[in-house]
Amino acid sequence: MSSLAVGAASRSADAAALGLRSPKYFEARTATRDPKWVKWTLVTLGVSYFVLFLLLPLITVFYEALRKGWEVYANAIIEPDAWSAIKLTLIAAAIAVPLNVVFGLAAAWAIAKFEFRGKQFLITLIDLPFSVSPVVAGLIYVLVFGANGWFGSWLRDNDIKVIFAIPGIILATIFVTVPFVARELIPLMQAQGKEEEEAAIVLGASGWRVFTQVTLPNIKWGLIYGVILCNARAMGEFGAVSVVSGHIRGLTNTMPLHIEILYNEYQFAAAFAVASLLALLALVTLVIKKIVEWQQTKSIAASQKSAL
Amino acid sequence: MSIRVENIEKKFGQFQALKNVSLDFPTGELVALLGPSGCGKTTLLRIIAGLENADSGRVFLDGEDASDTHVRERQVGFVFQHYALFKHMTVFDNVAFGLRARPRKERPVESEIRRKVHQLLELVQLDWAGDRFPSQLSGGQRQRIALARASRRATCFAAR
Numbered sequence: 001m002s003s004l005a006v007g008a009a010s011r012s013a014d015a016a017a018l019g020l021r022s023p024k025y026f027e028a029r030t031a032t033r034d035p036k037w038v039k040w041t042l043v044t045l046g047v048s049y050f051v052l053f054l055l056l057p058l059i060t061v062f063y064e065a066l067r068k069g070w071e072v073y074a075n076a077i078i079e080p081d082a083w084s085a086i087k088l089t090l091i092a093a094a095i096a097v098p099l100n101v102v103f104g105l106a107a108a109w110a111i112a113k114f115e116f117r118g119k120q121f122l123i124t125l126i127d128l129p130f131s132v133s134p135v136v137a138g139l140i141y142v143l144v145f146g147a148n149g150w151f152g153s154w155l156r157d158n159d160i161k162v163i164f165a166i167p168g169i170i171l172a173t174i175f176v177t178v179p180f181v182a183r184e185l186i187p188l189m190q191a192q193g194k195e196e197e198e199a200a201i202v203l204g205a206s207g208w209r210v211f212t213q214v215t216l217p218n219i220k221w222g223l224i225y226g227v228i229l230c231n232a233r234a235m236g237e238f239g240a241v242s243v244v245s246g247h248i249r250g251l252t253n254t255m256p257l258h259i260e261i262l263y264n265e266y267q268f269a270a271a272f273a274v275a276s277l278l279a280l281l282a283l284v285t286l287v288i289k290k291i292v293e294w295q296q297t298k299s300i301a302a303s304q305k306s307a308l
Numbered sequence: 309m310s311i312r313v314e315n316i317e318k319k320f321g322q323f324q325a326l327k328n329v330s331l332d333f334p335t336g337e338l339v340a341l342l343g344p345s346g347c348g349k350t351t352l353l354r355i356i357a358g359l360e361n362a363d364s365g366r367v368f369l370d371g372e373d374a375s376d377t378h379v380r381e382r383q384v385g386f387v388f389q390h391y392a393l394f395k396h397m398t399v400f401d402n403v404a405f406g407l408r409a410r411p412r413k414e415r416p417v418e419s420e421i422r423r424k425v426h427q428l429l430e431l432v433q434l435d436w437a438g439d440r441f442p443s444q445l446s447g448g449q450r451q452r453i454a455l456a457r458a459s460r461r462a463t464c465f466a467a468r
Contacts, residue, residue: 195388196392196393196394198388199388199392199393199394199457200394201379201380202357202358202384202385202458203405203406203409203457204380204383204406204409204410205409206380213405214394217394218395
């Protein structure tokens with residue numbers, strides 16, 4: 001799903017740089033021009049839908065969070081349990097994201113540049129976290145690492161805690177974020193093919209040099225985009241983490257779980273305060289994403305423009 | 309530098325791409341391979357460059373058997389069908405890539421690289437385009453850059 005979005009984004013960036021296939025190009029020609037009423041009906045429909053279902057709830061979060069004033073807001077966030085939830089969320093993201101970058105690169109490389117048996121299976125497997133409900137993902141880890149699970153007694157004997165502890169939360173986060181980087185890179189690397197790498201090898205470059213100076217610069221934007229999406233999901237994940245966490249306050253609560261607890265205890269102001277912080281993190285992520293796209297378009301446009 | 313191929317055989321699955329091909333390209337000669345699409349011209353060039361392995365047969369570069377030499381060490385200049393220029397590098401960096409990729413002790417100093425690259429760019433009459441990116445050049449200009457990049461240490465050529 002996200003790969004589609006990126007594909008579209010980078011394609012439109014290319015197209016815009018070329019001045020072709022951009023909306024302006026379509027509207028300027030009578031052959032592809034739609035009647036005015038079609039245009040404005042679609043625009044109104046699209047905008048009102050998103051205002052109603054996306055923008056309004058977002059504004060509500062911030063409004064509710066600040067309704068009882070800044071003091072309540074600040075107290076809800078610096079409160080130790082909330083603070084530990086924020087820290088845990090950041091730790092989980094900081095571990096899951098780099099791991100997924102390495103795995104995503106390796107998987108995309110293998111799929112795009114090699115032929116091997118089971119390639120289709122690997123592609124399908126990467127998509128599994130998108131199709132499986134996060135709750136099921138969490139339950140799988142409970143079955144494997146839980147007290148009555150496969151490794152339960154071994155883990156207990158060796159005094160290792162996975163479920164209802166931080167490792168379980170990190171594992172669950174990794175599970176749900178696996179596809180993001182790989183899914184971004186696979187179509188990109190497949191489209192680019194092997195020619196530039198071959199050229200570099202013919203010129204005498206070592207494998208490492210080919211990777212750092214030819215492959216990596218070519219997939220840079222896709223990789224950054226994948227990391228951003230992966231990070232957003234890692235911080236926001238609720239279902240899978242909820243199953244393995246055990247909701248121990250100050251220990252195994254992440255931000256989304258902490259919000260739920262506060263809400264269930266009727267501490268609405270506090271719940272919305274932490275929620276607004278989580279929403280803010282998401283908004284920052286979106287802004288970074290937008291800047292990345294903008295940079296990408298600019299670099300393509302710049303290289304096209306000075307050609308003339 | 310002379311190129312000689314002996315009894316080259318290559319199959320892609322069931323498809324026989326090359327069957328008992330033996331050819332001799334003497335030093336300094338300009339040779340063109342002509343033939344219908346899919347007759348194996350590119351496959352032969354890729355085998356000479358070392359990008360593809362022949363099922364059987366030998367490749368001799370300058371009289372020496374290079375069949376088991378890795379692409380990196382063969383020092384064959386190769387111009388790709390679509391040039392395969394590095395999109396994110398300037399024309400200058402493209403041409404300098406081969407020189408900079410050499411092992412540290414064989415690598416010329418930066419001023420020497422600069423001199424050689426300019427020499428090659430002058431040769432293809434594109435010395436003014438060193439700071440440009442491949443996307444800013446016309447098709448023919450890109451081809452000349454690909455030629456300059458391939459010839460930076462080339463002892464022999466295989467353009468396709």
